[in-house]
Structures are given as C-alpha cells and as structure tokens.
Amino acid sequence: MKAVCWQGANKVQVDTVPDPKILNPRDAILKVTSTAICGSDLHIYGGYIPTVQKGDIIGHEFMGEIVEVGSSVNNLKVGDRVVVPSTIGCGNCHYCQRDMWSLCDNSNPNGWMQEKLWGSITSAIYGYSHLLGGYAGAQAEYVRVPFADVGVVKVPKDIPDEKLLFISDAIPTGYMGAELCDIQPGDTVAVWGCGAVGIFAMISAYMMGAERVIAIDRFPERLEMARKYAKADVINYEEVSAGDALKEMTGGRGPDCCLDAVGLEAHGVGFEDFYDQTKQKLKLETDRPHVLREMMVACRKGGTLSVMGVYGGFVDKMPFGALMNKGLTMRAGQMHGQKYMHKLLDLILTEQLDPSFVVTHQLPLEQAPHAYKIFQQKEDNCVKVVLKP
Amino acid sequence: MTLTPQDKQNQDEGNETGRWASLIGGGAMVLMGLRQRSLRGALTAIAGGTLAYKAATDKGGIGEALGMDKTIKVEKTVTINKPADELYRFWRKLDNLPHFMKHLKSVTVIDDKRSHWVANAPMGATVEWDADIIEERENEFISWASVEGADVDNSGFVRFKKAPGDRGTEVKVVMEYAPPGGAVTSAIAKLFGEEPEQQIGDELRRFKMLMEAGEIATTEGQPKGS
Numbered sequence: 075m076k077a078v079c080w081q082g083a084n085k086v087q088v089d090t091v092p093d094p095k096i097l098n099p100r101d102a103i104l105k106v107t108s109t110a111i112c113g114s115d116l117h118i119y120g121g122y123i124p125t126v127q128k129g130d131i132i133g134h135e136f137m138g139e140i141v142e143v144g145s146s147v148n149n150l151k152v153g154d155r156v157v158v159p160s161t162i163g164c165g166n167c168h169y170c171q172r173d174m175w176s177l178c179d180n181s182n183p184n185g186w187m188q189e190k191l192w193g194s195i196t197s198a199i200y201g202y203s204h205l206l207g208g209y210a211g212a213q214a215e216y217v218r219v220p221f222a223d224v225g226v227v228k229v230p231k232d233i234p235d236e237k238l239l240f241i242s243d244a245i246p247t248g249y250m251g252a253e254l255c256d257i258q259p260g261d262t263v264a265v266w267g268c269g270a271v272g273i274f275a276m277i278s279a280y281m282m283g284a285e286r287v288i289a290i291d292r293f294p295e296r297l298e299m300a301r302k303y304a305k306a307d308v309i310n311y312e313e314v315s316a317g318d319a320l321k322e323m324t325g326g327r328g329p330d331c332c333l334d335a336v337g338l339e340a341h342g343v344g345f346e347d348f349y350d351q352t353k354q355k356l357k358l359e360t361d362r363p364h365v366l367r368e369m370m371v372a373c374r375k376g377g378t379l380s381v382m383g384v385y386g387g388f389v390d391k392m393p394f395g396a397l398m399n400k401g402l403t404m405r406a407g408q409m410h411g412q413k414y415m416h417k418l419l420d421l422i423l424t425e426q427l428d429p430s431f432v433v434t435h436q437l438p439l440e441q442a443p444h445a446y447k448i449f450q451q452k453e454d455n456c457v458k459v460v461l462k463p
Numbered sequence: 464m465t466l467t468p469q470d471k472q473n474q475d476e477g478n479e480t481g482r483w484a485s486l487i488g489g490g491a492m493v494l495m496g497l498r499q500r501s502l503r504g505a506l507t508a509i510a511g512g513t514l515a516y517k518a519a520t521d522k523g524g525i526g527e528a529l530g531m532d533k534t535i536k537v538e539k540t541v542t543i544n545k546p547a548d549e550l551y552r553f554w555r556k557l558d559n560l561p562h563f564m565k566h567l568k569s570v571t572v573i574d575d576k577r578s579h580w581v582a583n584a585p586m587g588a589t590v591e592w593d594a595d596i597i598e599e600r601e602n603e604f605i606s607w608a609s610v611e612g613a614d615v616d617n618s619g620f621v622r623f624k625k626a627p628g629d630r631g632t633e634v635k636v637v638m639e640y641a642p643p644g645g646a647v648t649s650a651i652a653k654l655f656g657e658e659p660e661q662q663i664g665d666e667l668r669r670f671k672m673l674m675e676a677g678e679i680a681t682t683e684g685q686p687k688g689s
Contacts, residue, residue, distance in 0.1 A: 075686070077686065077688060079687075079688025079689070087688075089688035089689060091686040091687065091688050092686045093686065094685055094686055095684060095685075097681055097682075097683070097684050097685065098678045098679075098680075098681065099677070099678055100676075100677070100678055128689075129687045129688040129689050130687065130688070131686065131687065131688060146677065146678075164672075164675065164676035164680075165676075166544065166675045166676050166677070167544050167671075167675050167676070168542070168544045168630060168631065171544070179544075179671065179675070180671065180672045180675055180676040180680060181676075181680050182680065183679075183680045183681055183682055185665075185668055186661050186664060186665060186668075189664070195668075198680070207680070207682070208682045209682055209685070210682070210685045210686055210687065214686075218685060220680065221676070
C-alpha cells in the first residue's frame with residue numbers, strides 16, 4: 075500500500091510499504107477513505123517531536139471502512155463505515171472506565187520511555203512517535219486499529235466524509251478545551267490559534283454558554299474564518315499587542331478563560347520570540363511557550379487556562395508568579411476521543427454542527443509532501459488539508 | 464534471667480522476622496528496609512525457616528558463596544484494575560508467566576512447590592534453574608528461591624494488596640539475583656538488560672495489559688517505510 079513516511083525534519087515521502095495485518099484479537103483493519111493533516115502533525119514534520127524515526131508512517135485524524143476484524147471484535151463487521159479517535163484506549167483500565175481515554179494505561183507498548191520523561195504512561199496516539207506508542211499512522215491506504223471494539227464510532231453512509239472526519243481529532247480537542255474552561259454565564263473566552271482545533275473550541279465555547287469569544291492569530295484568512303464561522307471577535311497579534319487588546323476588550327478585567335490551541339511551536343514577537351526560537355534550535359528548550367506565558371498574564375484573576383496545544387518536553391521563563399498570585403487554574407490534556415465521539419456525531423447528524431468549512435484543500439495521498447509544505451508555510455491560505463488515499 | 468548469646472541471637476532474629484513481615488505487607492519501599500540484607504534470607508526467615516536463614520547467611524552459605532554485594536535487587540509495583548484473587552490465580556499457575564515475561568521460554572511445574580524455569584539468553588542460548596516456593600498466602604503473597612545448581616541464582620516475592628478505594632490491586636515484585644561468574648556472566652547481564660528495574664517494570668506492565676485489556680499492546684509486525 076501507499077503510506078506517508080517521515081524522512082527527517084521538513085521531509086515526508088509517499089512510500090510503498092506492506093499492508094497492515096491483524097496483530098491482536100481486538101484489532102481491526104481499516105481502508106482509509108479520508109485522512110487529514112493535523113496541526114500537531116506539523117510538529118512532527120518540523121522535527122520537534124522526539125522519537126519519530128525515519129520511515130515511520132504518520133497521521134492520526136482519519137476515517138474509513140472496516141475490511142477485517144480480529145477474533146475478539148464482535149460489534150463491527152466488514153463494510154462498516156467508522157471514524158476513529160486519534161488516541162488509542164483499551165476501555166478496561168481505571169482511566170478508560172472513567173472516560174479519560176487519553177490517559178489509558180494499556181495502549182502504549184513503549185510506556186517505559188514516558189515513565190522516564192513524564193513519570194507516568196499515557197495512551198498511544200496513531201503515528202505520533204515511539205514515545206506515544208510507535209503505532210503506524212493513518213496517512214495510508216490501510217491502517218491497523220487496535221482495541222477497535224471500543225475505539226471507533228460507526229457513522230451513516232450517506233453523509234460526506236468532510237462532515238464526519240473531524241470527530242477523529244480536531245472537534246473533540248476543541249470541545250474538550252472548552253469543557254476544561256468550565257464556562258459560566260457571561261464568560262469571555264479567549265482562544266489562541268485559529269486552526270481547526272481553535273475554531274471548534276470557539277464554537278464549543280458558545281455551545282457551553284460563553285457570552286463572547288475572542289480569537290487570536292496572525293493570518294488574516296484564519297481570523298476571517300473565526301469571525302465568520304465561530305462568531306469571534308478577532309485580534310491579529312502582529313498588528314496589536316494581544317495582551318493590551320484583550321484587556322481593553324474585556325473592560326480591563328482580562329478574559330475569564332484562556333485556551334491554547336497553538337502548542338509548542340508558538341510564534342511570539344520581538345525579543346521573546348528570538349529567545350525561544352534560538353533556544354529551541356539549540357535544543358536548550360524543546361517547546362516554545364509563548365502562548366502559555368501570554369495567557370498567564372492576560373487572564374483575569376481567578377480565571378482558567380485550558381491547554382490543548384501539544385507540548386512535549388520543557389518550557390522556559392514561565393511567569394509562574396502570575397499563575398500563583400492571580401489564583402489561576404490550569405487544565406490540560408490530550409482529548410478523550412471515545413468520550414466525545416457519540417455526542418459529536420449526534421451534533422452533526424442533527425445539523426447543529428457542520429465542520430466541513432475548515433477544509434481548504436483536498437489532495438490525493440500522493441501529494442502529501444506538497445500538502446505538508448503549504449500547510450506549514452500557510453501558503454495558498456491553507457487551513458486544513460484532507461488527503462484522499 | 465540473663466540471656467545467653469544464643470538466646471540473644473534468636474530474639475534478634477525474631478524481631479527481624481517481625482519487622483520484615485510488616486515491611487513486606489506494608490506500604491514502604493521494601494528495598495530501603497533490605498539494605499545489605501539478602502532477600503533470600505529475609506524471605507526464608509519470615510516463612511519460619513530460621514535454620515535455613517542461618518544457612519543462607521552464615522559463612523560458607525549460598526549468600527557468601529555468591530558474594531551478596533554482587534547481587535542485583537529490584538523492586539517494582541503496578542496497580543491493576545482487577546481483584547487480587549483473579550491476579551493471584553493467574554500468577555500462581557506458574558506456566559502462565561511466559562505469556563507476559565518476554566525473556567522466559569517456559570516454566571514447568573514439577574510439584575506443588577518446585578518448578579523448572581528456562582529463559583532465553585542472547586545468541587540462542589538458554590539458562591535454566593529449578594525454583595521452590597518458599598511461602599504462599601492465597602490471594603496475597605508468593606515467595607520463591609532458586610535451588611542449588613541454578614544458572615542464575617535468584618529469589619523474590621510477588622505481593623497482591625488491595626489498593627485504596629476502587630483502584631484495584633497493587634502488585635509488587637521484589638527480586639534479587641546473582642549473575643554467576645564465567646562465560647555466562649555477560650549473557651546474563653544482557654538478558655536482564657542494563658536497567659533491571661525497567662525490565663521488571665515492562666514485565667509487570669505486560670501482566671497488567673493482559674489482565675485488564677485481555678491482550679498485550681504491540682506494534683511488532685506492522686508496516687514501516689524506508
């Protein structure tokens with residue numbers, strides 16, 4: 075089959091590799107019909123995620139059709155059309171049973187690495203480094219789905235892929251980010267990053283009762299998408315100071331909730347950005363925490379920070395005094411896909427949510443190298459690419 | 464009444480035994496309490512085998528012969544979302560162990576106490592030993608030690624203890640083993656890896672996966688590009 079294989083920093087290629095096989099009784103094999111490039115794939119593409127190896131198949135936002143099931147999978151059959159959450163959960167451990175699927179104890183065969191780095195083991199994620207399980211990713215014609223009996227949601231055949239695909243990752247990530255904000259009536263929610271996750275977080279924030287959403291980015295087309303589809307007021311941080319603007323727009327209080335939908339490759343401005351870019355390039359700092367810093371200072375006293383952007387390792391020069399003295403609450407996590415997938419499907423089937431507007435590019439799988447490049451460089455107004463195997 | 468030196472020794476051993484029993488049953492780190500003491504000796508002592516304990520620690524005993532300072536001691540605990548009796552039953556059927564202990568080729572049960580172990584060593588070699596169960600308490604505790612003539616002298620225990628609330632069962636393994644001298648030494652060192660605690664941690668994690676998820680997560684055999 076054809077698959078997108080990582081070659082090194084800023085290089086992927088489409089290789090011919092063997093088809094995946096059933097390896098465990100709870101596995102299924104999926105014929106992939108749509109597979110997106112996630113913003114977090116750009117961290118891998120750029121070489122910022124450790125333990126990705128040359129030749130690894132990447133990609134974790136996908137859907138398709140079941141073509142084979144393992145001997146223990148009784149609730150799926152060949153031909154079922156399904157969307158697959160990007161985090162892999164066993165369904166039986168303490169965490170999965172409490173709907174915290176991305177904290178699954180049992181899906182990561184390389185747990186020892188995480189235990190050393192983070193002190194505990196978290197769930198595996200498709201195609202997202204050996205640290206996170208080393209599973210072959212889904213930017214391929216076929217993919218193996220472990221724990222398929224609990225790890226997929228069946229979807230109707232008469233709805234186009236573009237309406238359903240993002241149940242896999244971008245929508246639940248945004249939704250959970252909003253949920254972590256614990257939004258109260260009258261709240262203003264500021265969201266850094268107007269990619270797919272950020273925009274779904276804004277839409278979710280309104281669903282959860284937010285009074286107002288403010289979107290922060292530097293690309294006009296993304297800010298326009300946030301304004302048009304998520305009813306957000308927008309700040310272009312290259313034109314004005316985001317911190318100053320947020321204060322002025324919230325009566326001097328600061329936003330009640332701040333949500334990071336950017337993660338470890340944040341761009342700042344001026345000296346701070348130079349500092350982080352340099353430290354990251356010299357490997358003195360793995361992550362660029364510009365958004366985290368800005369959120370801590372911008373947030374109102376007693377407010378909540380919700381971190382959905384991906385971080386992998388260490389950050390530097392955090393204004394921790396702001397967090398402590400202002401009594402902020404910080405919440406974070408990879409999304410618990412299996413917790414949200416049925417609810418989100420319901421929102422789509424009842425036409426309360428149509429996420430297909432985020433797709434700016436549909437390309438054949440073979441054009442993955444081009445797709446990664448335009449997505450990384452934000453060329454051609456690229457917000458979201460869907461690859462078609 | 465004055466204590467004879469023999470009385471004194473018996474009393475000390477009695478105290479030691481009690482302290483050990485509570486250490487193994489409690490929530491502290493066992494190896495901290497073990498310090499320079501041999502695990503084999505302590506396990507034998509709490510099983511009530513004072514003479515065997517003396518044999519193991521007196522001059523010329525097994526411990527001395529192996530040079531206890533060369534032994535490797537590891538301790539690792541994992542919490543498993545299953546009741547203790549279910550976990551105990553699986554473990555006590557010793558021929559189940561190779562299902563999750565990757566380096567074991569086979570465990571053959573000889574009788575109620577004795578079993579024969581074969582482990583893979585690098586380059587197709589194997590190492591073998593017989594082990595006896597020293598003490599077992601149903602659903603709680605199993606201790607074992609290899610008998611004379613083992614390629615790898617080893618002893619240890621596994622303890623199953625209910626975790627607080629509804630958190631399942633805490634499974635603790637404490638092991639001590641002595642890589643023998645000669646040609647096998649390097650093979651054994653590799654066999655157990657450079658970090659024995661990681662190895663035991665991996666075994667316990669696979670045990671947990673098997674018990675909770677019904678299968679052991681793997682990526683061996685999946686496709687990869689060039």
